[in-house]
Amino acid sequence: MTINETHDAEIASWVASANEPESDFPIQNLPFAVFRRAGSNESFRGGVAIGDQIVDLARVAQIGLFSGLTQKALEQCAGAFLNGFMAMGEEAWSAVRLALSRALRTGAMQEQALAEALVPQAEAEYDVPAQIGDYTDFYTSVYHATNIGRQFRPDNPLTPNYKWVPIGYHGRVSSIGVSGQSFPRPVGQSLAPGAIQPDFGPCKRLDYELELGIFVGQGNEQGKQIPIDTVEEHIFGICLLNDWSARDIQGWEYQPLGPFLSKNFATTISPWIVTLEALLPYRVPFVRPESDPQPLAYLDSIAQRAAGAIDLQLEVSLETEAMRRSDLPPTVLTQTSYRHAYWTAGQLVAHHTVNGCNLRPGDLFGSGTLSGPTLDEAGALIELTVGGKQPVHVSPDEARTFLEDGDTVIIRGWCEKQGNARIGFGECRGTVLPARI
Ligand code: CA
Numbered sequence: 113m114t115i116n117e118t119h120d121a122e123i124a125s126w127v128a129s130a131n132e133p134e135s136d137f138p139i140q141n142l143p144f145a146v147f148r149r150a151g152s153n154e155s156f157r158g159g160v161a162i163g164d165q166i167v168d169l170a171r172v173a174q175i176g177l178f179s180g181l182t183q184k185a186l187e188q189c190a191g192a193f194l195n196g197f198m199a200m201g202e203e204a205w206s207a208v209r210l211a212l213s214r215a216l217r218t219g220a221m222q223e224q225a226l227a228e229a230l231v232p233q234a235e236a237e238y239d240v241p242a243q244i245g246d247y248t249d250f251y252t253s254v255y256h257a258t259n260i261g262r263q264f265r266p267d268n269p270l271t272p273n274y275k276w277v278p279i280g281y282h283g284r285v286s287s288i289g290v291s292g293q294s295f296p297r298p299v300g301q302s303l304a305p306g307a308i309q310p311d312f313g314p315c316k317r318l319d320y321e322l323e324l325g326i327f328v329g330q331g332n333e334q335g336k337q338i339p340i341d342t343v344e345e346h347i348f349g350i351c352l353l354n355d356w357s358a359r360d361i362q363g364w365e366y367q368p369l370g371p372f373l374s375k376n377f378a379t380t381i382s383p384w385i386v387t388l389e390a391l392l393p394y395r396v397p398f399v400r401p402e403s404d405p406q407p408l409a410y411l412d413s414i415a416q417r418a419a420g421a422i423d424l425q426l427e428v429s430l431e432t433e434a435m436r437r438s439d440l441p442p443t444v445l446t447q448t449s450y451r452h453a454y455w456t457a458g459q460l461v462a463h464h465t466v467n468g469c470n471l472r473p474g475d476l477f478g479s480g481t482l483s484g485p486t487l488d489e490a491g492a493l494i495e496l497t498v499g500g501k502q503p504v505h506v507s508p509d510e511a512r513t514f515l516e517d518g519d520t521v522i523i524r525g526w527c528e529k530q531g532n533a534r535i536g537f538g539e540c541r542g543t544v545l546p547a548r549i
Contacts, residue, residue: 129163136536158189238383242474322491433518
């Protein structure tokens with residue numbers, strides 16, 4: 113995959129809202145989602161964002177505006193899940209991107225036909241864009257691993273395997289929801305400091321985790337690993353992800369087998385998946401401090417070193433119920449970049465399959481909490497509040513150590529670089545409801 117005409121910052125769209133400098137969805141982005149008109153009985157189907165509109169891919173496939181591989185790929189986007197399209201591989205993904213980029217440009221011949229396939233985003237609702245077979249959550253920020261390790265194991269914050277192995281655990285798919293998700297505060301066991309027996313009740317230390325979701329495109333045969341040189345052909349794209357976490361439940365249950373009920377009650381993702389091709393201009397070198405172990409050969413390549421990381425800006429905001437009542441805007445808690453990750457998305461694919469494990473189209477990886485090098489770049493409240501000891505002020509009248517009922521957490525992401533368009537991910541929003549007990 114190389115930079116091509118679809119990335120050209122000079123091209124504009126006949127969809128005027130796409131040309132506004134603050135739009136997340138200029139013609140250089142073209143991310144994929146699954147949508148329908150809100151409150152309707154329509155079937156969910158694939159769509160591509162352009163400005164404040166959605167190109168209805170089922171409609172485009174039906175009109176027969178394109179032919180060959182592009183038409184075949186669009187037919188795979190006409191249903192409620194994008195797995196079939198993800199399975200087609202990067203030639204098909206690129207063909208659709210190029211065809212839509214040309215047809216959406218100012219002066220394009222297809223303007224009139226394509227205009228009939230637009231649905232305003234303001235009238236749409238979304239669903240999880242793929243039938244996710246398996247979900248794996250990684251742990252790729254060394255800053256997060258150190259900060260949180262200090263809370264759980266003050267003497268041994270970073271376990272000795274961390275700098276050699278991309279750490280992960282197998283997560284739960286059934287509770288993954290799309291932006292707008294709300295869920296009751298989890299209930300469970302926790303051990304108060306100094307106590308001999310656990311308490312049972314609503315979680316008292318509910319937290320968010322700022323993460324990215326990585327959707328697998330083409331999978332691999334069981335027993336056949338994906339070599340590091342071809343890993344990126346297996347990544348369809350990236351979305352925003354919030355791995356809601358019950359810290360008190362986690363602290364009591366996580367040894368010896370890792371997180372379980374502290375993580376599996378809800379995970380929220382953004383509806384839009386930005387393709388790896390759209391992210392090409394924002395790639396940056398993957399670097400390790402020289403004093404750290406360098407990746408083993410199966411996790412190392414010239415291409416990964418040259419441009420394995422992505423400079424993707426991330427931001428977490430909080431909106432409380434009191435803020436909503438007073439019409440106050442959400443408060444920004446954190447800003448950081450994905451470029452600080454200790455392991456790249458490609459290394460996660462190579463590692464996940466090195467033992468012969470098979471990935472399938474539509475599988476999802478969580479990046480792990482993406483805390484940056486300084487504490488104000490931390491991707492979770494447990495870090496920002498130093499384990500709940502230092503409340504953060506979220507409005508003149510309110511502070512938080514952990515999340516309260518009615519709190520809405522909003523994650524945003526975008527890429528910008530001199531000489532290139534600014535492209536965004538939309539938002540990933542979720543709300544905590546009172547416990548049901
Ligand atoms: Ca996580």
